[in-house]
Amino acid sequence: MAGEQGEKKDWEKYEETIEKFIQVIAKNMNLYGMTPSVGRLYGVLYFSDEPMTLDGMRDALEMSKTSMSTGVRVLSEMKMVESTFKKGIRKDLYQSEEDWYKSFTSLFGNRWRQHTETNIEEAEEAVEELELLVEKTTDEQLIDKITKDIEKLRYAQNYYKWLMEFISxxxxxxxFEFIPKRPQNKK
Incomplete structure (x- = not known):
């Protein structure tokens, strides 16, 4: 009996430790534009020994099936979760992408590319509008200010072009040629 109680406490400590780390994952998901619930979903899938169905995830997280489905779709789009199949199981199964480096490069690229492309377009539109204004106005102070601001916008455009190269x-x-992946620690 005493051995069983000790083992039960060990399992409880294990579950508490894993749950704490899943909370860390959930909190950090906002860095990637995702909600904590999506982070918890990823954490549950990551620590699951087997692929899970939407029902299994819903039971583990006590979320609605709609929220679960939306979360899985978001994670799939970010290449952090993939669907898989198991003989004899008709429902869709999902498992986490275990290569966090791959997930990061996909997620980072996807998020940053969208915003950077928008910034490049917005800077170009601002330059075009300011150039039209310079042609139209006779106010020398305004022309001087616009000229300086166009230089700042050109600087911003060069930065965004550099950022696009970095994203690529x-x-x-x-x-990984510049910053190699870290080998897995096995103690």
Whole structure:
């Protein structure tokens, strides 16, 4: 009996420790534009020994099937979760992408590329509008201010172009030539 109680406490401590780490994952998901619930979903899948169905995830997280389905779709789009099949099981099964480096490069590239492309377009539109205004106005102070601001916008455009190159280095995996993946620690 005493041995069983000790083992039960060990399992409880294990579950508490894993749950704490899943909470860390959930909190960090906002860095990638995702909600904590999506982070918890990923954490549960990551620590699951077997692929899970939406029903299994819903039971583990006490979330609605709709929320679960939306979370899985978001994680799939970010290549953090993939569907899988198991003979004899008709429901869709999902498992986490275990290569966090791959997930990061996909997630980082996807998020940053969208925003950077928008910033490049917005900067170009601002330059075009300011150039039209320079042609139209006779106010020398305004012309001087616009000229300086166009220089700042050109600087911003160069930065965004550099950022696009950086994003390409991350997405292509070339980043690992400069900063190699860390080998898995096995104690």
């Amino acid at each position: 280095v991350v997405e292509s995996g070339k980043i």
